Amino acid sequence: MKIRKKIIKNFFIQNILVLLAILYIQFVKFTSKIRIENNNYPNKYWKDEKPFILAFWHSQLMMVSFSWSYKKKINILASGHSDGRFGAKVGNFFKLNNIQTSNKNKNLSLRPVFQLLKSRQYIGITPDGPRGPKEKVPEGIIKIAKSSNVPIIPLGYWSSRNFTLRSWDSFLITLPFSKCNFVWGEAIKIPKNLKDNEIIDFQKIIKNKINECIEKAKKNSQ
Numbered sequence: 676m677k678i679r680k681k682i683i684k685n686f687f688i689q690n691i692l693v694l695l696a697i698l699y700i701q702f703v704k705f706t707s708k709i710r711i712e713n714n715n716y717p718n719k720y721w722k723d724e725k726p727f728i729l730a731f732w733h734s735q736l737m738m739v740s741f742s743w744s745y746k747k748k749i750n751i752l753a754s755g756h757s758d759g760r761f762g763a764k765v766g767n768f769f770k771l772n773n774i775q776t777s778n779k780n781k782n783l784s785l786r787p788v789f790q791l792l793k794s795r796q797y798i799g800i801t802p803d804g805p806r807g808p809k810e811k812v813p814e815g816i817i818k819i820a821k822s823s824n825v826p827i828i829p830l831g832y833w834s835s836r837n838f839t840l841r842s843w844d845s846f847l848i849t850l851p852f853s854k855c856n857f858v859w860g861e862a863i864k865i866p867k868n869l870k871d872n873e874i875i876d877f878q879k880i881i882k883n884k885i886n887e888c889i890e891k892a893k894k895n896s897q
Contacts, residue, residue, distance in 0.1 A: 696765045712857065740770060751774065751798075833896045834849040834853040
């Protein structure tokens with residue numbers, strides 16, 4: 676296992692893997708039918724150039740850029756871990772701007788996030804990333820939305836042909852020639868006067884809304 680990790684972290688090998696991942700995702704895109712539902716929810720904010728926080732599970736990162744039809748990039752929160760750097764390189768090709776909020780020493784800084792939201796940019800957060808637990812919503816995303824007075828918009832995705840990796844998040848790999856379906860959810864606004872003991876209620880709401888979007892996407896991708 677240690678040898679495999681060292682190989683993957685090798686600069687040249689990692690860049691070859693990045694290229695292969697990009698080519699595969701492009702092939703999936705060009706051979707599949709992509710449908711986007713309820714994009715009136717993000718359109719409302721894009722039209723007025725108002726920022727929001729995009730929320731989706733870590734397992735659905737592979738295809739998420741194809742749900743985005745606005746000129747400004749999505750700024751995705753990423754870790755400084757090697758997996759995060761690999762994802763950042765792949766995402767950059769698909770116009771996903773990765774923000775490193777932690778380094779190898781696990782020092783956390785959310786300053787870049789608040790600066791971007793203040794300048795009317797868009798943030799993408801996988802509440803259960805980068806290392807889990809799977810499909811759990813921590814307090815962080817709610818506190819960011821509350822402090823910045825920016826809504827959270829959930830997104831769910833599914834494809835007719837796929838398989839999941841044996842990873843902590845059951846990462847979803849879409850196969851070529853699929854029916855791909857994205858479903859946007861209605862904006863979730865966090866009250867400015869939200870008390871700490873009320874945060875758990877919004878953790879449940881966000882989790883349920885993301886899962887509802889996924890279930891709708893499943894039904895419509897059959």
